[in-house]
Amino acid sequence: MDYLPIFIDLKQRQCLVVGGGEIAARKAALLLKAQASVTIVAPEIAEMSRQLLENSDYESRLHWINDRFDSSYLNQQTLVIAATNDEKVNLEVYQAAKARNILTNVADQPEMCDFILPSVLDRSPIVVAISSGGQSPILARQLRARLETLIPPAYSKLGLLVGEYRERVKAKFGHIKQRRRFWESVLQGPVSDHVLAGRDELAIKTLETLIEDTADNALQQGEVYLVGAGPGDPDLLTFKALRLMQQADVVFYDRLVSKEVLALVRKEAEMIYVGKQRAWHSKRQDEINLLLLEHAQAGKRVLRLKGGDPFIFGRGGEEIATLAEQKIPFQVVPGITAASGVACYSGIPLTHRDYSQSCVFVTGQLKEGELDLNWQALVQPRQTVVVYMGLAGLDILSQKLQQHGMRADMPAALVQQGTTENQKVWTSTIAELPELAKKQQPVAPTLLIIGEVVQLHNQLSWFS
Secondary structure, three states: OOOOOEEEEOOOOEEEEOOOOOHHHHHHHHHHHHOOOEEEOHHHHHHHHHHHHHHHHOOOEEEEEOOOOOHHOOOOOOOEEEEOOOOOHHHHHHHHHHOOEEEEEOOOOOHHEOOOEEEEEEOEEEEEEOOOOOOOOHHHHHHHHHHHHOOOOOOHHHHHHHHHHHHHHHOOOOOHHHHHHHHHHHHHHHHHHHHHHOHHHHHHHHHHHHHHHOOHHHHHHOOEEEOOOOOOOOHHHHHHHHHEEEEEEEEEEOOOOHHHHHHHOOOOOOEEEEEHHHOOOOOHHHHHHHHHHHHHHHOOEEEEEEEEEEOOHHHHHHHHHHHOOOOOOOOOOOOOOHHHHHHHHOOOOOOOOOOOOOEEEOOOOOOOOOOOHHHHHHHHEEEEEEEOOEEEEEEHHHHHHOOOOOOOOOOEEEEEEEHHHEEEEEEEEOOOHHHHHHHHHHOEEEEEEEHHHHHHHHHHHOOO
């Protein structure tokens, strides 16, 4: 992070803008919007600056000095912006301000900027600032334009409503955790819906009722969110998964959850790794079940983040069974399972009218060196077989499938870390796949797809 994003209170504080062009005028207008007192220093000014000077709202806070820059104009200034078309003048402003330890911004010259003016989405009191660190202001503006559609103007009313009732809620709920939970429920419930729909009076009435009727103990109860994180690409998360990830107090995650997904978790949440891999478990399953229970009983909102889908080879049912026995509230959020996500990103349809009318998911984990699968069910014609965690037992899998009738040249694929930037796809046949794996040395997680549909990979592969 090249710059620390901060919001500065400039109300009635002195700010200097050196320059008379349109860029300088835009900078002055932004400072005025933040309620600063602005002085423009320039021999000539653009029409936009003249319009600002004629605006009665700014009459007492905007002044123009018809002169070239002089260091004496820096007296008592909080910050300075230089936006002239003369590089020598800009450098003079920068050096003079630095000598006085005044924060300075020179337009379009990041190397002479102590701060950057971001692209701003104003829904006061909600303000969203986007910066590219001076590298691409146009991209920052485009991102702001996208956010304009996602954050309608009514969010301004919602922010003001929360501000009006903040002290009342603080008086009702003494602990900060209770207040946070209360406001999260308010902003995700009918109060928010009423405001965004323009039903202001109903929103106020609903909020007042919630303040009166919500008991302290209702905001102290723990809960567990069992959330599927998908196969790796954070864009594949559901909206509900993302919302719960932002509410959690503590997060238990496994090794299949990508770092990009983990980056979307609430920053203040405690992160606890409970990953399992072949021949080594950092936490046994019964220990994980107990940890979820203990943290929920302590009143925390617990996020159990699992790669893929928690109910498909994820032991999600085992984890929530303990919670159900102890009457701990929980929610289960499905995720895109590896079979679906990886198949799509590798261009291998799991079903296809010409090749496969059914699909079977199995786990290839070894138990005492053996694979205990319904082999006859796996060798049916016009079927796709997807094998999770199959790398260790690949030799046995290949042999058993052929022994039970699968032809040796049946197309098969290994997909390493599918849906991520590290995705790799190798195609071969079921007979030759073990040798291919020894040569390429794929790393977990790697998914095995077997069936005629693998032939479509070269034609349909799009993610590379």
